Amino acid sequence: MGADDHVPGAAAPAPDHPRARPRPAGGVDRRPQGGAGAAGGLGSLGRRFGRARGGGLAHRPSFGCGGSRSRSSCSGRRGFALPLGVLSGPGLGLNSDGVIDELVSQIKTRFSELQEELSDPAVIGDRQHFAAASRAYRELEPAARLASEYRRAADDAEGARELLAEDGDDSELRAMLDSSRARMAELEDEIRLAMVERDPNDDKNVIVEIRPGAGGDEAALWAGDLYRMLTRYAERRGFQVEPLSIGDGTYTFAVKGAGAYSVFKFEGGTHRVQRVPETESQGRIHTSTATVAVLPEAEDVEVEIDPGDLQIDVYRSSGPGGQSVNTTDSAVRITHKPSGIVVSMQDEKSQLQNRERAMRVLRARLYERARAEQQAAVAASRAAQVGTGERAEKIRTYNFPERRVTDHRVGMRLHNLDAILIGELDELTAALQDDEKRRRLEEKASVA
Template sequence: MLDRLNVVKQRFDEVSDLIIQPDIIADQKRYVQLNKEYKDLKEIVDKREVYKALLDNIDEAKEIIADGSDAEMVEMAEMQLDEAKEQLPALEEEIKYLLIPKDPEDAKNVVMEIRAGTGGDEASIFAGDLFRMYTKYCESQGWKTSTMSFNEGTSGGFKEVIFEVNGDDVYGTLKFEAGVHRVQRVPQTETQGRVHTSAATVMVLPEAEEFDVELDMSEVRIERTTSTGPGGQSVNTTYSAIKLHHEPTGLIVSCQDEKSQHKNLEKAIKVLRSRLYERELAKKQEEDAARRKSMVSSGDRSAKIRTYNYPQGRVTDHRINLTLYDLSNIINGDIHKIIEELKLAENTEKLKESEVF
């Protein structure tokens, strides 16, 4: 393992030299990539120092024990050896996971889209519940959320809501949430007390940088309209709402959240760019999933991933057969345990296929 860590240290030293070169700083795309690599490698290099110190302690203790001339020193060395050997397996396991190649998308911010599926008004209400769940979770992570577009349901919630999330390693955390979420509960409108099943679809798009996607604006038709929805200043009076039609793919993006036409256009372009980027990424994920037979991040948007059962207070993630009887806290944003279990499942898969160990 130390040989592998030494290779990482060598690359870290190279990257450290590169990011201070004027020609690299002038190339924004390369500079951003190298800075990200530097951050990832530093975490491993720091852990390498801890690992090396532990191995040195073991060697030193063995030498003192082998010498045996000072009984008191031998006793201290035996304690040091036992302590170091106890710490070693957990540290090696941690390093193994750190050495798994990271998905370059994981560090990106995201655009999340939640759409009501089957279930009519109840599906819209559930989409609203999911939106609140994610915004509360993001808040607990110290991430910033911003609504980009929404279409309210007739009885509350949303037919569709699009929002962006900015922070550290956002996509790497939220990518597991993409798919179909099901809810089983008695709707407020149900007079017979029967449990209904409704659904909402969640999409998690890594936010595309300008150098990720070549967006030719000559292929985009821009439609400017008045905003729709609840009344208020500027609504229905100014042409601030934006609708983009991407001719080659048929993708349509709308944004009317801001009063400024310019800001709505900026947000709509960001969503369009992310959707185009996600299309290419989805193809790659499907290929990877077919190769790895991954249960966790298959890229299949139609896959039913999770069920929220209100009568039993239960949440089940079907990909890893995880069931938690903590629905009230989960729907209020406490989804950390589910995400950590999904991350662990994916890393375990990656570790199995890794040729390093």
Template structure:
């Protein structure tokens, strides 16, 4: 353990020296890469140093605990330091858990109305607003890529990009089936209906992540339709991409630029293909429940929004809050904190089990 901590601290010091190197300063991409890693390690190294300092003070106190003059003070230090060291060890255990490299990527979010007709479309629109607001609270940039609206203001489908370091890791717990229980505005007899919407959260795949053969694509352009003002309807800017090997179809029409729409459509396609690849890998290791909280399978019912009781329940961890209004307004911080904690506990449990059977 200590050897690993020493190695990490040495890496941090090396990064510090590199950031002062004129050659690195002259290379902007290398400087950004090193700066990012340096910033990521800051809290970890601070914890490592606190841990080492506490160990040193504990060793000194133990040497003095039977000293006639300093023994009482030393024993008081031991009583305070031992639980502090256990706390630091637990914190380091969490900080040293392997991180998903995809967590740092931008995110593509796709929301579709499920069962429930127009009520499901209205609920999908509320989920769109909720997730977008939560993303903005986290300092991320949101750009709508594709939308299909319904007559009453709902959405049958909406796709948007969330940009910024760590966007996918920030939003991935929203993936899955969301369920709402309430009396719809269209219900005349006051009966509670249950409707659903699916949320897919995908790490934005770059060309290096997923290779697409241009021969596998069929790209068509058409005149954009729907909201967007007069300008968007005067050019053939809407783009539809068919990926022939999988049959996937992606459309994008939000921009007035055909080139930009094509780039965004291909980005969505790459992200879907990457998600498909990850789903296949997850299926092969289905017996390992380690990643279930963050798996975000489209068929997994993850959360229920119950309006009569103003209750939101996340079924993955049994978390319940009665602040329905706050959650739908984008206040997902407590919910996500509980999900991350549960995810970390499962990872620790899996690592502990693996070490025992090794």
């Protein structure tokens, strides 16, 4: 019997620690009276903000220098990214090579540049550029706040160090120096997390599918409870909920709003419930499951054809059509080399008309192919999330007798089941977002 299957009366979980972080191995117990949420919610940067002038970093910015950008504000920019040194070394401690100091400087410089761009009348008048700059500003703002606090802590540490050198050892100055250094170490950790590249789907709307798993009628009732929990959570977060299909214990709905996927992607998987069903006359606890699939809503597939990918052949038409059709090269055959799709057209008298028709057909075929590939990818994602719906495949357990919710991915236990069931999932989401960033950071560090 696992830790989440124990009955009332078993040993209580370990008490909270005010600075505890959820870890997959140890399990962090969070009681309602603790008040503080898990660490998380930091803005992430990725490769989205352009490059601060004079730095040595290189990644592609989220909006380029062509078209929507003024020439004056674009000169000399290349990209903005994490130096590999930021990701190296165990434990995320103070960086002796000064890479964090360089990163802090570039964050602050780029943030100032974005502020200037957003007040530039030329940028304000360009809707596409203004939207891109605003998005970059919003995403960079949390890291900029951390960078400012890091600078203040560094200045305090330097001031205390200088006074200690001049006046000799002093307990208050020593305490100030130690406190500033400790805060710098914490901020370095947080800045690293803030710089982790975002999931490219995070800003998308989502489609959520909830289906009963193991447990018969009780599983169907549990699926309905999850539907109410997730739709209430969406409304609390300010998202728009659009029911798409509800019936036979299965619920499909859309969640619309900026960042919907970044919030709801952590709900995908098997949700297990342990409770006494209303129909159970002997008071026995039953275990049931429901599966949740969270899919980024597919955007319209835009077909862009590179002229270099086309082989265009012209030839004389065959069959009826008059003398001019049969004696001029009016027929067109277009081959799309990457896909091997071939379209021929000879019905019109002019080569230009046949070419335009052939291109319309080619675009339609490429669109259908891309749409089919997109649907196959979504189907694979859904299958990976929901698994088989068996009781052992769970991301989270809801234990009604103990009023406890356990998220098995981060080992986090919360004793506020009733609040969670009405959509108060923010603490769980924050812990899972923090865990995702840490795992991405570790992956980058291992590659570096």
